[in-house]
Amino acid sequence: MTALRAGEPWLRISTDDDVRHGVLVVRVTDLQDPAASSTKVHRYDRLTGVLQTVPA
Numbered sequence: 001m002t003a004l005r006a007g008e009p010w011l012r013i014s015t016d017d018d019v020r021h022g023v024l025v026v027r028v029t030d031l032q033d034p035a036a037s038s039t040k041v042h043r044y045d046r047l048t049g050v051l052q053t054v055p056a
Contacts, residue, residue: 022046
């Protein structure tokens with residue numbers, strides 16, 4: 001998904017959910033300032049969906 005700011009591409013947001021291993025990766029790419037981009041990894045119990053770790 002691409003988010004717009006003032007009608008211009010601003011952020012690209014993508015996710016990858018590996019339910020078999022209980023890992024969700026969220027990537028936010030700043031299209032105007034690549035240094036401000038981030039990746040967060042969330043680990044969860046694959047049977048219950050309960051979050052096991054909280055990313056910093």
